[in-house]
């Protein structure tokens with residue numbers, strides 16, 4: 185599985201998902217539900233945007249989960265977590281999570297180094313740029329760019 189907030193999905197996420205999808209028969213991209221944090225897009229909308237962004241990948245499905253990642257993996261018989269690494273700064277936290285998930289439930293983590301062209305991307309940065317009217321069309325799937333533009337127009341009205 186490929187977990188994340190995906191609020192919204194970026195081309196960096198799509199890069200990791202594309203590559204992970206070539207390694208496994210099936211890949212679940214799962215949106216983490218954080219009841220304590222509303223997020224920019226509702227979870228259902230994040231999943232809708234993700235489904236559109238990965239529609240070209242027949243062995244990928246989108247889901248959501250709440251609580252421990254290892255519990256979701258256990259319930260769905262998923263043996264591997266795939267995480268993208270954009271920079272050294274991602275590694276410390278991801279290593280800790282990977283070690284904990286292996287200790288908790290023998291779930292292994294595969295790290296995919298993102299392509300350099302998308303290593304600078306993050307959902308939060310994309311949202312900031314879009315909120316201030318910047319062009320993020322080269323940073324996110326078209327469906328996300330369109331939705332961000334609609335949102336900005338609505339918020340301006």
Ligand SMILES: O=C(O)c1ccc2[nH]nc(Br)c2c1
Pocket residue numbers: 194196197200267268269270274298305306307308
């Ligand atoms: O967009 C983010 O916040 C975010 C975080 C962590 C990440 N690891 N790999 C990727 Br692509 C990635 C993206």
